[in-house]
Amino acid sequence: MTEPLVTFRNVKKHFGEFVAVREMDLDIHAGEFLAIMGSSGCGKTTTLRMLAGLEAPTSGEIRIGGDLMNEVKPHERETPLVWQSLALFPFLSARENVEFGLKMRGVGKEERKRRALEWLDRMEIGEFAERNITTLSGGQKQRVALARSLVMEPKMLLLDEPLSALDANLVIRMQAVLTRLQKELGITFVYVTHSQSEAFAMADRVVIMSQGEIAQVGSPKDIYRAPANRFVAEFVGRNNILSGTVASLDGETVTISTPSGAFVATAPDTARSVGADATFVVSADLVSVSREEPTGENRVLCTLISEEFVGSMVTLFLESADGHEFKVQMQERDLIELDLHNDDQIWLSWAVQNAHVLDHE
Amino acid sequence: MKRKFDLYAMTWRLPIIFWQLLFFVGPLLFMVAISFFVVKNYRMTEAFEMVNWQKMLSRGYFWDSYWYTIFIAGISTTVAMLLAFPASFALAFRASDNLRRWAIFLLIIPFFTSYLVRTFSWYVILAESGVVNAMLGQIGLGPFKMLNTHFGTVIGYLTLTLPLVVILQTVTMANVDKTLIEAARNLGCKPLATIWRVVLPLSKTGLIVAALFCFILSFGDFVAPFYLGGSQEPTLPILILDTTKSGQQWPRAAVVAIMMMATLFTIAFAAIALAYRKGGAR
Ligand SMILES: Nc1ncnc2c1ncn2[C@@H]1O[C@H](COP(=O)(O)OP(=O)(O)O)[C@@H](O)[C@H]1O
Numbered sequence: 069m070t071e072p073l074v075t076f077r078n079v080k081k082h083f084g085e086f087v088a089v090r091e092m093d094l095d096i097h098a099g100e101f102l103a104i105m106g107s108s109g110c111g112k113t114t115t116l117r118m119l120a121g122l123e124a125p126t127s128g129e130i131r132i133g134g135d136l137m138n139e140v141k142p143h144e145r146e147t148p149l150v151w152q153s154l155a156l157f158p159f160l161s162a163r164e165n166v167e168f169g170l171k172m173r174g175v176g177k178e179e180r181k182r183r184a185l186e187w188l189d190r191m192e193i194g195e196f197a198e199r200n201i202t203t204l205s206g207g208q209k210q211r212v213a214l215a216r217s218l219v220m221e222p223k224m225l226l227l228d229e230p231l232s233a234l235d236a237n238l239v240i241r242m243q244a245v246l247t248r249l250q251k252e253l254g255i256t257f258v259y260v261t262h263s264q265s266e267a268f269a270m271a272d273r274v275v276i277m278s279q280g281e282i283a284q285v286g287s288p289k290d291i292y293r294a295p296a297n298r299f300v301a302e303f304v305g306r307n308n309i310l311s312g313t314v315a316s317l318d319g320e321t322v323t324i325s326t327p328s329g330a331f332v333a334t335a336p337d338t339a340r341s342v343g344a345d346a347t348f349v350v351s352a353d354l355v356s357v358s359r360e361e362p363t364g365e366n367r368v369l370c371t372l373i374s375e376e377f378v379g380s381m382v383t384l385f386l387e388s389a390d391g392h393e394f395k396v397q398m399q400e401r402d403l404i405e406l407d408l409h410n411d412d413q414i415w416l417s418w419a420v421q422n423a424h425v426l427d428h429e
Numbered sequence: 430m431k432r433k434f435d436l437y438a439m440t441w442r443l444p445i446i447f448w449q450l451l452f453f454v455g456p457l458l459f460m461v462a463i464s465f466f467v468v469k470n471y472r473m474t475e476a477f478e479m480v481n482w483q484k485m486l487s488r489g490y491f492w493d494s495y496w497y498t499i500f501i502a503g504i505s506t507t508v509a510m511l512l513a514f515p516a517s518f519a520l521a522f523r524a525s526d527n528l529r530r531w532a533i534f535l536l537i538i539p540f541f542t543s544y545l546v547r548t549f550s551w552y553v554i555l556a557e558s559g560v561v562n563a564m565l566g567q568i569g570l571g572p573f574k575m576l577n578t579h580f581g582t583v584i585g586y587l588t589l590t591l592p593l594v595v596i597l598q599t600v601t602m603a604n605v606d607k608t609l610i611e612a613a614r615n616l617g618c619k620p621l622a623t624i625w626r627v628v629l630p631l632s633k634t635g636l637i638v639a640a641l642f643c644f645i646l647s648f649g650d651f652v653a654p655f656y657l658g659g660s661q662e663p664t665l666p667i668l669i670l671d672t673t674k675s676g677q678q679w680p681r682a683a684v685v686a687i688m689m690m691a692t693l694f695t696i697a698f699a700a701i702a703l704a705y706r707k708g709g710a711r
């Protein structure tokens with residue numbers, strides 16, 4: 069394992085009495101696309117600002133490339149940030165905006181201009197180089213902001229909800245632009261977003277934050293399949309969450325009895341005892357639906373309440389006899405084969421390895 | 430009866446432009462007319478002669494006074510802008526919102542009292558046997574002559590303009606988007622350089638307007654040069670006073686006044702044009 073590019077060790081950030089970030093431990097590796105995701109006010113921006121030196125940690129250590137950065141001033145770092153508000157200079161042209169950082173680094177006039185134009189071209193807005201920033205569209209400004217940061221050739225780019233001001237179809241386009249750029253340049257992206265779909269679609273690893281704490285770190289797939297706790301399970305949506313008590317233990321698997329019935333789930337290697345509370349999750353797209361009662365450990369009879377269509381996917385909302393809500397996600401054509409109607413009784417089932425017991429509540 | 434009522438209502442409904450015409454453009458035109466009148470035997474008589482213009486504009490003392498007034502008002506404006514800047518900067522960027530509110534409130538208080546009274550208070554402070562010289566005397570310096578000097582004039586102007594300049598600068602800079610300052614820092618700009626690179630370009634309009642106000646107030650002020658400057662080098666407002674006193678030369682005073690207004694119009698126009706000129710490209 070190579071040294072991480074960035075390490076947070078026990079980092080805290082207080083604003084007076086208010087704790088914005090508490091005891092954060094995080095490694096960021098060179099060349100990865102890391103998304104920091106969480107709802108508004110959970111401390112994402114504060115984390116990013118500490119990385120850029122715009123806030124000093126109240127305690128703990130932040131290292132970049134092994135060097136302690138706590139006291140290093142923002143202008144002495146190579147951590148360009150793409151701002152949520154873009155923060156382009158309205159009194160400068162697009163090209164002058166892109167040149168700004170190079171100018172501060174003492175790059176000569178001709179060289180500056182050449183590199184700025186190169187990046188504006190690369191971002192496909194070369195023709196707007198001499199235009200005043202205020203006359204550009206949202207998407208064009210976005211590209212200027214990216215060029216302004218990337219022209220510095222940083223090892224790491226920080227992005228704070230960069231697409232939140234764009235309309236939906238443009239967001240998809242820019243997501244593609246960003247992921248491609250990151251792969252081409254091979255630099256580290258630290259990407260803050262409140263959008264789960266954005267984080268999961270773009271990032272190699274996702275950090276989920278909640279109230280100043282890291283709730284889980286992992287690849288989108290890991291987080292999606294095996295949420296570490298109830299917060300993440302609920303935040304990620306699409307999950308069926310069932311709580312009960314441990315009825316029996318058998319190596320890697322646990323039988324949990326819940327009001328909807330007894331189910332078998334896989335448990336990570338944390339110690340558990342019979343009679344303890346336990347919660348497990350099953351992703352909605354890993355649940356099968358059938359008319360006939362299925363074989364296997366995990367099955368429950370439910371009543372169909374409603375359906376929700378998104379593209380070719382459909383989400384079924386069902387209820388078990390005890391009133392627990394279940395969600396199932398499937399292809400629309402599979403649903404047509406089943407010929408389901410509301411209030412129909414139907415069996416749900418899932419494999420043991422797809423049911424994960426949460427590490428903790 | 431009904432007619433009269435309508436007329437009354439009409440008067441109040443007339444657009445503001447009417448009052449402008451009545452109380453601003455009217456007197457101004459009248460003053461222009463007066464500048465062509467002649468004075469005979471200490472009596473002003475209607476006429477249309479160029480004599481006042483020829484006489485005034487060919488006199489060395491008029492032009493001396495003219496350039497001196499521009500110079501001393503310009504110096505005072507520069508000093509006011511520079512003195513005010515650190516205070517305004519601190520109020521705009523370092524102070525809490527609450528402190529800034531209080532500061533602006535306190536800066537308005539000087540305007541509650543008469544400018545004339547405030548000017549006279551400088552006598553006590555600046556006189557040869559005044560407070561400042563007494564203190565300097567303690568460390569073996571002085572006494573310095575501060576009243577009836579250019580320095581006195583500038584002090585007087587600053588009494589009038591400094592609080593206003595601080596207020597205007599503060600309000601302007603408080604509106605600067607702090608994110609842009611951080612963005613500059615993030616791109617490698619040193620803390621002090623952000624003033625030049627970001628704060629000044631963003632507050633250009635407000636700062637120029639502040640300077641313009643300061644200049645206009647100083648340029649037209651009569652009190653400071655008269656009481657603190659000793660008027661041995663007369664500014665234009667003092668020249669107007671002297672001209673009217675000596676032989677009832679209202680027409681020549683009108684010439685000076687019109688020249689002053691023309692100068693202020695030109696400067697104001699240029700300043701506003703500069704203030705709103707777009708930086709960068711289009
Ligand atoms: N300079 C500050 N002073 C006081 N509170 C702050 C400051 N900056 C952020 N906060 C608070 O810290 C919390 C986290 O903020 P932030 O990191 O911006 O959240 P987000 O995850 O939405 O980006 C918020 O509750 C915010 O109000």
Ligand SMILES: [Mg+2]
Binds near residue numbers: 109112113114
């Ligand atoms: Mg934020």
